[in-house]
Amino acid sequence: MLNIQSSIRNSYPLIFLFGPTGVGKTALLDTIFHDNYSIINADSIQIFRYLNIGSAKPDESMLSRIPHYLINIRDPYESFSVGDFVHLSDEALVDIRKQNRIPIVCGGTAYYFKHFYYGLPKSPKSSTEVRELIHQRVEKRGANWAYEELMRIDPPSAAKIHPSDIYRVTRALEVYESSGKPLSSYHVPSSPRKGLNPLIIGLQRDKKELHERIEARVDMMIQDGLIEEINSLLEMGATKEWPGMQGIGYREYFSLTETHSFTLSALRDLIIKNSQKYAKRQMTFFRSIDGVNWVHPNDLARIEELLNLYYFEYV
């Protein structure tokens, strides 16, 4: 249908496809994006092996039908970060283009898209050891110490980060600890990386519709054996500290058993609630990305039209 190598702009087609959980990304891939497309997964939980049902990972048959990158590449106790995502995606991109196929970056992790699109800051990568060290200091010197320390070593970051945001305060301290330079000295890219020029498609449904789909999907997960999946992870030694266990569908199991309030229906309700809240957070992040073509997943005509307009520039 088109010869990618003939690109007149010396850049290749690239598609971003994103949207909140349950909006229908996977189904859409299966209906229009097969044949000469390859997929780069941008979902921070589907990265992990064994987390199949809870992460709503595409099934085996789909994975064999359409080439997927960055799925099942880590064990659930291993760490993975945006940085890994960007590097591996860049490699995947080269590989896919070598095969004369069209790459689609598809998933729900907005943060991954942002850094893939804009490029990573030069700040040092996260280190579990350093983070642990910072944690110990916080334990020892009290809850207020971390933010006070941040104000001392990096006032600009302290001004931007809320004192209660332990996650970011810790990271800022971690950067200073491992590089000797404040986080604010590393600038954040403010424009997209050169040569990417993606067609950005955002999938959107109205809230009621999305919430109903999420509810139905959680019921389906339970029916498909979510509990069995969790049990087999527990047999592998899974704890709530495993990076993969922060995924919705798994974390609820731990929080409910911890408070001795685990029942199947409590689990179901909590997973639904947390998924719906997550969908909302995803949408506010996605909305902040420039140049998104928002479409309803059922509007195939509009999606075809977007693709044709986009490809027209390349042939």
Place this chain on the structure above:
RNA sequence: GCCGCUUUAGCUCAGUUGGUAGAGCAAAGGACUGAAAAUCCUUGUGUCCUCGGUUCAAUUCCGAGAGGCGGCA
């Protein structure tokens, strides 16, 4: 039928020694510098069940009624 408790934000409940009220959850919006399905921020007018009484003033006290829960019959 009698007795006791209860009725306040979408939900669970605080509270006002009488001067018209506030938490958690939910909801809405937002942030996002290598853990991001994470982490965090902002936003609370609601016949304080109804009617009557006392009072300058009642959601708050008194009486009656209605709903709910429990006990005794």
